[in-house]
Amino acid sequence: MMNEKELLEWYLSAGVDVICGDEPFVSVKKPSLPTTHESVDTRPAITDLAQMSTVACKNARELCEKAQSLSELEKAVENFDGCALKLTANKTVFGDGNEHARILFVGEAPGADEDREGKPFVGRSGHLLDKMLAAIGVERSKCYITNILMWRPPGNRTPTGAEVAVCLPFLKKKIELIKPKVIVALGAPAANALTDEENSISKIRGKWLEYAPQPGVSIPLLPTYHPAYLLRNPAMKAKSWFDFLRLAKKISND
Secondary structure, eight states: OOOHHHHHHHHHHHOOOOOOOOOOOOOBBOOSSSSSSSBOOOOSSSHHHHHHHHHHHHHHHHHHHHHHHHHHHHHHHHHHHOTTTHHHOSSSOEEEETOOSSSEESSOOOOOHHHHSSSOSSHHHHHHHHHHHHHHHOOGSSSSEESSSSOOOOOOOOOOOHHHHHHHHHHHHHHHOOOOOOOESSSSSHHHHHHHHOOOHHHTTTTOOOEEEETEEEEEEEEOHHHHHHOOOOOOOHHHHHHHHHHHHHHHHH
């Protein structure tokens, strides 16, 4: 049985951002105003749920500021209760790989296999990613692999904007601690979250973008198709192969 806070967080994870009162909301006209436009009472701009999301994001940033290593950050995530997805997930999927990796791979969220094992990209998508890395002579163990979200959305649904916003500080802190030479965004959600843009993957895949955490600092970012998409659309594997060749050329020149 969930308590009130957990119930509100559950609603937030489902995308509910407006709370209705016990009685129907009715617009009430202001009396006798000397204007041709009628004035009505409106709802508060910030609901309780939106406020909870704001507080959760603030708490996430504060935890990130204190973490001085990936292990400290992982412990902070284990104690973080600001994302309602944690209530329904089986395991926290923090990340996996070399903490000093030159290449950082970022996906969107864990799937069912990842939720069971507690590691990212261990299912069919992960096996395909391993083969793609091997094809360009890169060992998975020398990379770091993670997602924006560290908990699986129920039924693999699309994460809400609030869930992404709450988890994003932890992803950015991972990047700060690992200091990769290159970031590979697997899918549009990962690329858009790191560039603060809204582009389709077909528009940006294979193009070198930049992740700029602060003025004067930038990391090359290469968007490409998510392996799960390639499993559904095998014809697109050729395009991803060219993207990985670009990646191989980039790291060989550094």
